[in-house]
Amino acid sequence: xxxxFEALSSSVRRKILAYLANTELSAGDIASRFAMSKPSISxxxxxxxxxxxxxxxxxxxxxxxxxxxxxxxxxxxxxxQEVCPVSRPLKRESAALATKIDGEP
Amino acid sequence: xxxxFEALSSSVRRKILAYLANTELSAGDIASRFAMSKPSISxxxxxxxxxxxxxxxxxxxxxxxxxxxxxxxxxxxxxxQEVCPVSRPLKRESAALATKIDGEP
DNA sequence: TCAACGCTTAGCTTATTGCCTAAATGTCAT
DNA sequence: ATGACATTTAGGCAATAAGCTAAGCGTTGA
Numbered sequence: 439x440x441x442x443f444e445a446l447s448s449s450v451r452r453k454i455l456a457y458l459a460n461t462e463l464s465a466g467d468i469a470s471r472f473a474m475s476k477p478s479i480s481x482x483x484x485x486x487x488x489x490x491x492x493x494x495x496x497x498x499x500x501x502x503x504x505x506x507x508x509x510x511x512x513x514x515x516x517x518x519q520e521v522c523p524v525s526r527p528l529k530r531e532s533a534a535l536a537t538k539i540d541g542e543p
Numbered sequence: 544x545x546x547x548f549e550a551l552s553s554s555v556r557r558k559i560l561a562y563l564a565n566t567e568l569s570a571g572d573i574a575s576r577f578a579m580s581k582p583s584i585s586x587x588x589x590x591x592x593x594x595x596x597x598x599x600x601x602x603x604x605x606x607x608x609x610x611x612x613x614x615x616x617x618x619x620x621x622x623x624q625e626v627c628p629v630s631r632p633l634k635r636e637s638a639a640l641a642t643k644i645d646g647e648p
Numbered sequence: 649t650c651a652a653c654g655c656t657t658a659g660c661t662t663a664t665t666g667c668c669t670a671a672a673t674g675t676c677a678t
Numbered sequence: 679a680t681g682a683c684a685t686t687t688a689g690g691c692a693a694t695a696a697g698c699t700a701a702g703c704g705t706t707g708a
Contacts, residue, residue, distance in 0.1 A: 447552035
């Protein structure tokens with residue numbers, strides 16, 4: 439949880455997550471979208487991966503990154519429920535999410 | 544949004560939010576719950592307030608802090624929806640929250 | 649085999665954060 | 679008025695984070 443919030447505190451890292459919302463991308467694909475060196479982006483990706491928000495898979499010379507959406511939704515919803523009792527109705531939706539992860543209604 | 548995520552990146556500040564979940568507390572009440580100096584806690588409170596997550600009200604010689612739950616729920620839900628399309632069903636709940644803020648079901 | 653490519657690791661610099669103590673400000677009660 | 683209390687501001691120090699360049703490692707294809 440600590441690592442997740444640290445990961446989310448960077449605007450660059452949140453943008454990376456947004457880029458990965460609908461597709462996987464290679465490290466280079468991601469880096470090309472920022473005015474920043476590749477090593478820096480690689481470091482950001484490693485922070486996101488350590489936090490469990492993305493996973494990487496090496497295929498040939500490329501390393502592809504993709505989201506772990508459950509991780510993000512679960513952590514943030516869990517926190518909101520803890521801090522903000524008013525939003526407990528979200529708990530039911532969260533539980534529903536846990537079972538059917540990849541389907542939109 | 545940047546300030547909200549920065550505010551949430553500290554475990555001390557997240558704990559403060561949790562303490563304020565169900566009641567308002569004075570700065571001193573909050574500080575007494577941490578093994579940390581009062582000025583440090585005051586600084587954390589100021590970060591939370593700048594982010595719009597809490598508001599303060601001076602009454603006599605005390606300064607009381609309380610949550611702004613909408614701010615937290617809206618920011619985090621908004622972000623989850625942006626990054627994690629799978630959780631769009633939450634959007635309806637979020638909209639419902641916006642209207643009836645203080646009632647539990 | 650070797651050169652080019654994709655990515656990560658290493659090492660460095662600079663900026664920011666987090667904590668502290670000491671001092672200032674404002675409020676209450678005597 | 680004055681002393682005690684609640685909180686914030688100021689200033690300083692150490693640890694962390696974010697960026698860069700250069701170098702390393704594995705993979706591809708000539």
